[in-house]
Amino acid sequence: xxxxxxxxxxxxxxxxxxxxxGLTADTLLxxxxxxxxxxxxxxxxxxxxxxxxxxxxxxxxxxTVKQARQKGGDFRLAGAVPQVSRVLEMSGxxxxxxxxxxxxxxLASFGS
Amino acid sequence: xxxxxxxxxxVALVIGAGSVKCAAALGLWRVLKREGIDIDLVVGCSGGxxxxxxxxxxxxxxxxEEMTHGLWRREITERADWRSMLGALFPKLFGFNGRLGMVHxxxxxxxxxxxxxxxxxxxxxxxxxxxATDLANGEQVTLSExxxxxxxxxxxxxxxxxxxxxxxxxxxxxxxxxxPLPVDVAMREGADLILAMGFESPYPRRxxxxxxxxxxxxSIYTNNLLRANYAFHNLAHHAxxxxxxxxxxxxxxxxxxxxxxxxxxxxxxxxxxxxxxxKQLLATA
Numbered sequence: 318x319x320x321x322x323x324x325x326x327x328x329x330x331x332x333x334x335x336x337x338x339g340l341t342a343d344t345l346l347x348x349x350x351x352x353x354x355x356x357x358x359x360x361x362x363x364x365x366x367x368x369x370x371x372x373x374x375x376x377x378x379x380x381t382v383k384q385a386r387q388k389g390g391d392f393r394l395a396g397a398v399p400q401v402s403r404v405l406e407m408s409g410x411x412x413x414x415x416x417x418x419x420x421x422x423x424l425a426s427f428g429s
Numbered sequence: 430x431x432x433x434x435x436x437x438x439x440v441a442l443v444i445g446a447g448s449v450k451c452a453a454a455l456g457l458w459r460v461l462k463r464e465g466i467d468i469d470l471v472v473g474c475s476g477g478x479x480x481x482x483x484x485x486x487x488x489x490x491x492x493x494e495e496m497t498h499g500l501w502r503r504e505i506t507e508r509a510d511w512r513s514m515l516g517a518l519f520p521k522l523f524g525f526n527g528r529l530g531m532v533h534x535x536x537x538x539x540x541x542x543x544x545x546x547x548x549x550x551x552x553x554x555x556x557x558x559x560x561a562t563d564l565a566n567g568e569q570v571t572l573s574e575x576x577x578x579x580x581x582x583x584x585x586x587x588x589x590x591x592x593x594x595x596x597x598x599x600x601x602x603x604x605x606x607x608x609p610l611p612v613d614v615a616m617r618e619g620a621d622l623i624l625a626m627g628f629e630s631p632y633p634r635r636x637x638x639x640x641x642x643x644x645x646x647x648s649i650y651t652n653n654l655l656r657a658n659y660a661f662h663n664l665a666h667h668a669x670x671x672x673x674x675x676x677x678x679x680x681x682x683x684x685x686x687x688x689x690x691x692x693x694x695x696x697x698x699x700x701x702x703x704x705x706x707x708k709q710l711l712a713t714a
Contacts, residue, residue, distance in 0.1 A: 372670040373669050375664065400702070409663075
């Protein structure tokens with residue numbers, strides 16, 4: 318898994334590549350938590366290069382959503398490919414998270 | 430022994446409700462056999478319980494494919510249960526026993542008897558759990574002992590189609606009414622890795638009859654229940670759920686037996702997509 322953090326004016330984009338699963342969940346959660354702890358609570362997760370996800374990976378994403386919202390921000394997802402999108406949908410993510418097709422749209426959704 | 434005890438992870442296979450589409454489990458199974466990956470327990474619901482049953486009994490993949498052709502025949506739904514329907518429509522005249530099934534279950538029982546007649550849970554090579562639903566209170570009921578035929582007959586009791594089936598003191602209905610994809614049973618039985626093969630009911634383009642309308646309503650309920658249950662169990666437990674979700678580009682009718690090779694192939698593909706991760710998990714355990 319590769320994680321690349323990109324800071325924009327008021328929003329941070331976390332670009333994730335590879336699998337979001339039980340073998341990578343801890344690494345991902347640590348990276349996302351570092352952002353939230355550092356005060357970067359308006360986050361966009363770019364999933365366009367994520368090709369696989371399982372329950373442990375989803376739990377890492379959900380934990381970040383909770384933490385970001387508790388601190389007044391949000392963690393929004395963008396660019397999920399169909400096979401990832403299907404699992405997110407089955408897992409109820411689409412009803413509790415804001416998801417976008419494009420990162421730019423997710424960025425804009427936070428306003429200025 | 431489980432991952433928590435420092436041993437190998439316990440791997441469970443859960444096959445959800447999905448009528449004829451459940452034959453995709455044979456494709457999944459073919460992949461596991463080919464890769465030498467053993468399953469520690471198997472859980473089935475509704476149509477999925479049939480495949481869970483034959484796997485647990487240790488039948489070969491080819492044998493199961495043959496059984497599939499023998500089972501899904503028009504005969505199993507062709508004989509109407511007039512006594513039940515008249516009782517429901519004219520209760521004062523014919524008496525209503527509190528249970529309804531439009532189709533007589535004798536042909537179904539005959540078909541299920543081939544693989545399961547006289548077979549008991551105690552005979553299975555791997556532990557088997559079959560999920561049904563209590564008609565009286567809606568509770569999810571997990572059957573893990575006694576007659577396999579009884580358990581599967583109860584689990585496939587599609588509402589309005591086949592009458593509920595009595596197991597012990599309870600009248601049981603289709604497991605999909607309480608747990609269309611019962612990963613919770615695998616969790617309770619101590620599974621660390623759960624291969625969850627689930628199916629959503631299709632929505633037809635047009636609803637042409639009252640029966641189709643009833644099926645549509647049933648699909649709406651069970652699809653929403655599937656997602657709600659899956660979402661909860663996916664996030665609420667430490668066990669790793671690996672979703673195995675076959676994609677069907679075409680509609681699969683109840684008696685489209687000529688599509689079995691396609692259904693099985695889609696199951697195989699869905700499992701193959703999960704294989705690299707599963708192998709990694711097993712290798713690192």
